[in-house]
Amino acid sequence: MTGQACIVGIGETDYCRRPGSGMSQLGIQLQASVRAIDEAGLKPSAIDGIMPFPNLGRAEEFAANLGCENLRFAATVGMGGAAPVASLQDAAAAVMSGTASYVLLPAGWNGYSGSRARQTVTDDTASIPGGAIARDYYLPYGFTAPPQWYSVIARRHMEEFGTKSEQLGLIAVAMREHAQRNPRAVMRGRRITLDDYMDSRMLADPYRVLDCCLETDGAAAVVVTSAERARDLPTKPVTIVSAARGQPYPADEITNRDDLFKTGLTIAAPEAFGKAGITPDDVDFAMIYDCFTFEVLQQLEEAGFCERGEGGAFVEDARIELGGELPVNTHGGLLAEAHVLGMSHIVEAVRQLRGEAEERQVESAETGIVTGWGDFGDGSIAVLAR
Amino acid sequence: MADFHKADVEKLMDGVLAWPAVQEMMKSPKDIDRFDKYVEILQERVEWDEPILLPLTPALFIVAKDGERVVKCRCGHEFGDYRVNWKISALINVRDTEESLAEVYKGREMPDPAWVQLREYVCPGCGGQLEVEVVPRGCPPDFDFLPDLDTFYSEWLGRPLPDTAEYKDLTPDAIGKWATPEYTKPLPELDGYAKDFYGFCKEGELRFQRCVDCKEWRHVPREMCAECGSFDWIWERSSGRGTVFSWTVADRALHPDFVDDTPYAPTVVEMEEGVRLLSQVVDCPPEDLEMGMPVEVVFDEVTHEVTLPKFRRRSGGEARRRPVSIETLELPPTIRYEKSDGIAVVTIDRPDAMNALTKEMLAALDSAFAHFNDDDDSLVAILTAVGDRAFCTGMDLKEAIPLLTSGDELGYEDHTKRQFSEVDKPIIAAVNGHCIAGGMEMLAGTDLRVAAQGATFGLGEVRWGLVPAGGSHIRLPRQIPWALAMELLLTGESIDAQRAYEIGLVNRVVPADEVMSTALELASSICRNGPLAVRTSKEIAVRALGLEDGFVLEKSLAAKVFASNDAKEGPRAFAEKRKPDFTGQ
Numbered sequence: 027m028t029g030q031a032c033i034v035g036i037g038e039t040d041y042c043r044r045p046g047s048g049m050s051q052l053g054i055q056l057q058a059s060v061r062a063i064d065e066a067g068l069k070p071s072a073i074d075g076i077m078p079f080p081n082l083g084r085a086e087e088f089a090a091n092l093g094c095e096n097l098r099f100a101a102t103v104g105m106g107g108a109a110p111v112a113s114l115q116d117a118a119a120a121v122m123s124g125t126a127s128y129v130l131l132p133a134g135w136n137g138y139s140g141s142r143a144r145q146t147v148t149d150d151t152a153s154i155p156g157g158a159i160a161r162d163y164y165l166p167y168g169f170t171a172p173p174q175w176y177s178v179i180a181r182r183h184m185e186e187f188g189t190k191s192e193q194l195g196l197i198a199v200a201m202r203e204h205a206q207r208n209p210r211a212v213m214r215g216r217r218i219t220l221d222d223y224m225d226s227r228m229l230a231d232p233y234r235v236l237d238c239c240l241e242t243d244g245a246a247a248v249v250v251t252s253a254e255r256a257r258d259l260p261t262k263p264v265t266i267v268s269a270a271r272g273q274p275y276p277a278d279e280i281t282n283r284d285d286l287f288k289t290g291l292t293i294a295a296p297e298a299f300g301k302a303g304i305t306p307d308d309v310d311f312a313m314i315y316d317c318f319t320f321e322v323l324q325q326l327e328e329a330g331f332c333e334r335g336e337g338g339a340f341v342e343d344a345r346i347e348l349g350g351e352l353p354v355n356t357h358g359g360l361l362a363e364a365h366v367l368g369m370s371h372i373v374e375a376v377r378q379l380r381g382e383a384e385e386r387q388v389e390s391a392e393t394g395i396v397t398g399w400g401d402f403g404d405g406s407i408a409v410l411a412r
Numbered sequence: 413m414a415d416f417h418k419a420d421v422e423k424l425m426d427g428v429l430a431w432p433a434v435q436e437m438m439k440s441p442k443d444i445d446r447f448d449k450y451v452e453i454l455q456e457r458v459e460w461d462e463p464i465l466l467p468l469t470p471a472l473f474i475v476a477k478d479g480e481r482v483v484k485c486r487c488g489h490e491f492g493d494y495r496v497n498w499k500i501s502a503l504i505n506v507r508d509t510e511e512s513l514a515e516v517y518k519g520r521e522m523p524d525p526a527w528v529q530l531r532e533y534v535c536p537g538c539g540g541q542l543e544v545e546v547v548p549r550g551c552p553p554d555f556d557f558l559p560d561l562d563t564f565y566s567e568w569l570g571r572p573l574p575d576t577a578e579y580k581d582l583t584p585d586a587i588g589k590w591a592t593p594e595y596t597k598p599l600p601e602l603d604g605y606a607k608d609f610y611g612f613c614k615e616g617e618l619r620f621q622r623c624v625d626c627k628e629w630r631h632v633p634r635e636m637c638a639e640c641g642s643f644d645w646i647w648e649r650s651s652g653r654g655t656v657f658s659w660t661v662a663d664r665a666l667h668p669d670f671v672d673d674t675p676y677a678p679t680v681v682e683m684e685e686g687v688r689l690l691s692q693v694v695d696c697p698p699e700d701l702e703m704g705m706p707v708e709v710v711f712d713e714v715t716h717e718v719t720l721p722k723f724r725r726r727s728g729g730e731a732r733r734r735p736v737s738i739e740t741l742e743l744p745p746t747i748r749y750e751k752s753d754g755i756a757v758v759t760i761d762r763p764d765a766m767n768a769l770t771k772e773m774l775a776a777l778d779s780a781f782a783h784f785n786d787d788d789d790s791l792v793a794i795l796t797a798v799g800d801r802a803f804c805t806g807m808d809l810k811e812a813i814p815l816l817t818s819g820d821e822l823g824y825e826d827h828t829k830r831q832f833s834e835v836d837k838p839i840i841a842a843v844n845g846h847c848i849a850g851g852m853e854m855l856a857g858t859d860l861r862v863a864a865q866g867a868t869f870g871l872g873e874v875r876w877g878l879v880p881a882g883g884s885h886i887r888l889p890r891q892i893p894w895a896l897a898m899e900l901l902l903t904g905e906s907i908d909a910q911r912a913y914e915i916g917l918v919n920r921v922v923p924a925d926e927v928m929s930t931a932l933e934l935a936s937s938i939c940r941n942g943p944l945a946v947r948t949s950k951e952i953a954v955r956a957l958g959l960e961d962g963f964v965l966e967k968s969l970a971a972k973v974f975a976s977n978d979a980k981e982g983p984r985a986f987a988e989k990r991k992p993d994f995t996g997q
Binding site: 227279 | 601675
């Protein structure tokens, strides 16, 4: 079934912090959805599959608002930030098997003006699979938010492989550089240097403020259908060549792992590259879920762009910047564009493969990957091609 | 309502009012006017200006001062918030010897200093005696009177307190020492396995699940063993020791309840058993944390329901205890240490206070025995005391009172240990006189015992609503038959030396002047044996008893008794020479 499902529509709202979106969480997601459906040249009634992001809405309410009167397929993948890319895999399977014809993938929130991203779990411990464990064994010690959870892994990586803060800083700087070429990026006009990074305040040592994703309002959505149906639609289809997902072990608890660096992507990446019949060397760009700088470095390693432990050296020499060997997050990502839960990474990959990325365009981009990272290290990856 | 002249009130206060007038005043109901005149006179007689809200004693008053309500002596000395027992910061003169009590009690009325002591509370400002109480050893200072000022003013005087406008409750910190502060941070939900895990922590035990079949340890708690598939598991006691595996430093709180804690360091600790636990290292600033740093568990009782396991630094490797060298063994004159021919003699030398132990003496005993344990020249220790009235009567209350009432722990910080827990070589007790309360608890930590014919042994704590928490509950039933151990613990009655010999509590009963020579004979016969064999023999026998769990249990259950009303009523009744009215509360 590989190679026969496509992304045919993308849509985004404005991304902002102050003063906030002025709309509800469902409202901004509907706005992005309408734009994606519209771009695909479809009417909402054609959408018969919806895969909402976990805890951010139900398929039923999306359908009722949009007017999807023929809904057949509704599902949510419980993998946090890894959900949108994992949903691509399920949506592709659905349109290939005939479970649905056109599947909508929305994601978005008021991560700035509503409940802050940092409080997601503490506000609702049931919002992630490991929530009850976090409630009973993490929160009482002030181990309350993702930057704190992941930074204990980052510290081990630094200890075992000699990874340096400066190398994490290069990732932050690269994302900001990319944002300068993206009119939607919240951090456009706010370039940073490595010195700025090193001077920025510690938040969850070794994470500085500039290691962390933004908290923003905004939503994005994509529409998936079969290659066959895509031929009749106005946009240039982007093929979902392969996709895969995986979980760390145990996935609901972050401290008791025999291999602390084995994440969901460690399992998923070989599968996705294998199914696509390519290697990381064949990839023109990578959209890496960048909740924090170290997670970019770690996913580059686990996806196979370099050996484990060599991520620090890999990100040096502007290798991940536009014009480098492997441009990463040409839109600026969660660190510099906006935190759209990974959906904007898919949107950017589609733009690159369509050749619509304007001043950020990766020359002759034919194949790219998108990853997702969620909860305590769930991972997903899709290989996309034009 | 009778209206009395201020001059008459003043005469009454000074004891010079004519008897008929006194009678008239006594017959009439309490009235506001008389109270006001009384306070007015008191106010005129002191040299300070803070308005008196209520007299407490002829010398002490609750006054309004800068928005607070404090206890003030007529001399001007201030004791602090009126809700805190002023006695805590008074000078205390304790009479607990026959000589000092005889200055107060003449003849037959004198109480037995083995059980009771007289305390005079003295103002640090003027030296005036403010209060006297006679209570059993170990009884905290009685908090005589905590008035309900608001109700007194609003319902009896029919007017608000004069300082209502400016009164600010500025002393929650002071009060906080006596009460559990409100805890606002997130807590685990005590259901499912978290209830068990934290339940053990509350008892001072860190336990993890361990598979019965493949012996694999696991954390966090699970339904089954992921290694072998077994559903059979137990809560196994952890060594409590581990090393720092990783950490993060929260320089900025990402949860509002932790704002005041920054910077703090959620830390992953890898336990000796292999499981890892997210916690904190309490005695270590974040910048001092190191990978692999050895730590050991401590328990932080954050609320009545929840105790969180946390960690503190420990010395790594084989260094089980700090060695004490003879050069650094500095002892007070009340603890003597001598050694010759392989025998160390440790002597408690405070006969005029019934050989009661101060905190300094307790610490000195610990270092003396730590030295003995590490000193290759000595194989056996004899523990004895000067005088024939008492071997040891327990803690010295002059010191114990402030400690007890400030919530300070008298026992060992490590709840799995008691006196002599870490001494691997034999200890022989040579007992003359009273061996009661803490003295008896100390005896239970020795190995061989020689008693003088006049010696007595007992644990009287329960008679006054208290329990002996120095290890007696654990050690005694393992040393003498159950029924007899329980008789000592539950009746609180003492036994004589002959009875102690019959039930196997002591090895020999001899005339008083032969106690030491008999102990030396026993010590010499041990010294003739192989030192490694002797030492190991004792270590096996003691460690095989596995007393640690019991000690922790004793500590935690005893704490409930010490906090009870009965623990206050018992000593109070004793002081008032009446039968205690226990409620079991």
